[in-house]
Amino acid sequence: MTDYLVKALGYGGTIRAYAIRSTNMVQEAARRHKSSRTVTAALGRALSAGTMMGAMLKGNEKLTIKIEGNGPASPIIIDANANGEARGYVSNTHADPERKASGKLNVSEVVGTQGTLSVVKDLGLKEHFTGSVPLVSGELAEDFTYYFASSEQTPSSVALGVIVDKGDVVAAAGGFILQIMPGATDETIDAIEKTLQTVPPISSLINEGLTPEEILERLLGSGNLQILDKMNVFFKCRCSKDRIAQALMGLGEGDLREMIEEDEGAETHCNFCNERYVFTKSELEELLNNK
Numbered sequence: 001m002t003d004y005l006v007k008a009l010g011y012g013g014t015i016r017a018y019a020i021r022s023t024n025m026v027q028e029a030a031r032r033h034k035s036s037r038t039v040t041a042a043l044g045r046a047l048s049a050g051t052m053m054g055a056m057l058k059g060n061e062k063l064t065i066k067i068e069g070n071g072p073a074s075p076i077i078i079d080a081n082a083n084g085e086a087r088g089y090v091s092n093t094h095a096d097p098e099r100k101a102s103g104k105l106n107v108s109e110v111v112g113t114q115g116t117l118s119v120v121k122d123l124g125l126k127e128h129f130t131g132s133v134p135l136v137s138g139e140l141a142e143d144f145t146y147y148f149a150s151s152e153q154t155p156s157s158v159a160l161g162v163i164v165d166k167g168d169v170v171a172a173a174g175g176f177i178l179q180i181m182p183g184a185t186d187e188t189i190d191a192i193e194k195t196l197q198t199v200p201p202i203s204s205l206i207n208e209g210l211t212p213e214e215i216l217e218r219l220l221g222s223g224n225l226q227i228l229d230k231m232n233v234f235f236k237c238r239c240s241k242d243r244i245a246q247a248l249m250g251l252g253e254g255d256l257r258e259m260i261e262e263d264e265g266a267e268t269h270c271n272f273c274n275e276r277y278v279f280t281k282s283e284l285e286e287l288l289n290n291k
Contacts (some may be wrong), residue, residue: 005055005084006212007229010220015192016182017187019050019176019212020233025051026162026173028235029088032274036096037164039073042103044162047080047088048175051233053119054080063121063165067143069112069135071095076111079272084233087272105164108138108147117143119151141175148179155180157196161203172207176215195219237273244277249287256288 005020026044029035035043050065057063065078072095080086086205097109118132131151135143139158148156160175178196180189196219199205205215216225248256248266259266260281268277 003210003233004230005052005233006216006227007055007226008213008216008220009226010178010216010224011184011188012224013226014181015224016179016181017176017216017225018055019174019215020052021027021174021212022048022233023173023206025086025172025233025235027170030168030170032235033089033093034274035090035093038096038105038107038110039090039093039160040164040168041092042073042107042110042140043076043088044170044173045077045107045160045175047086047090047235048160048162048173049140049144049158049177050078050080050088051084051086052175054082054086054175055084055231057082057121057123059124061121061123063119066118066120067111067115067135067140068118069076069115069138071108071110071112071138073110074112074115077272084231085236086233087235087237089271089274095257104174105162107140111135111138111140113138117147119147141241144177148177148197157192158263159202161201161206163203163207168211172203174206174212174215176212176219178219180216192219235273237270237275239270239273239275239277241277245279245283245287248279248284249290253288260288 003022003024008017010017029043030040045220053063062081067076068074072092073090076090078088095110097106100106115135116132117135121129133147136146141158144158145156157178163172165171190195226277264281266279
């Protein structure tokens, strides 16, 4: 099934809502990084949150999320934009602690329970918007909930989940964000809180085959829901050999000559997508000639 997210309003526009199915996106990230099951869950939750937050932007706006905990997988870096494209990486892809007593993957162990969650938004202005909050659990959904309430002053409920099946295959991934807008009544807030207390985990809903629209109907009620937009989402990296070549051309002439004469070539790789780029001696000479 295709990954996508929906944007919606509920209760007469007093609730803003996002829901995402990101199973393929998270599987692609796991494939590229060859991550352990627990790291896949952590990276997948962060990717889902980042993609939904990217959908809150407009045009060419973009954001970067940095999760710096005291766990072995931190930092976790996510880039996302307003077009449903996101990419991400972790510092240690192989950390895989024992599951919790409940049987769930121990995401807080690989992320860490002490540290910060930071968001930098590039809105096309001279200065970027930056918000940072301390981690509250390392499970990430609670941390993003706290970020919205503390840094953006928007009371929110964030749910994120990833199910990693046998063979480390991502069986389900996704999430939702509900945000309380001005004008929301106490009755509306009470109704949503009661629903959130009884709704199954988001990964279970996706694993059962519910679409993002159906998830929001489950949360808000079909009679209270107004779908505003739907967009496909992808793990997509902006790197390319041409971009790397431009970066190499930005080096000094002496550095390029050293690569040509001593190394007889150059090799680099992108942290986000793990693609490797090789430049032969002749390719470097051509870059040097074009400086």
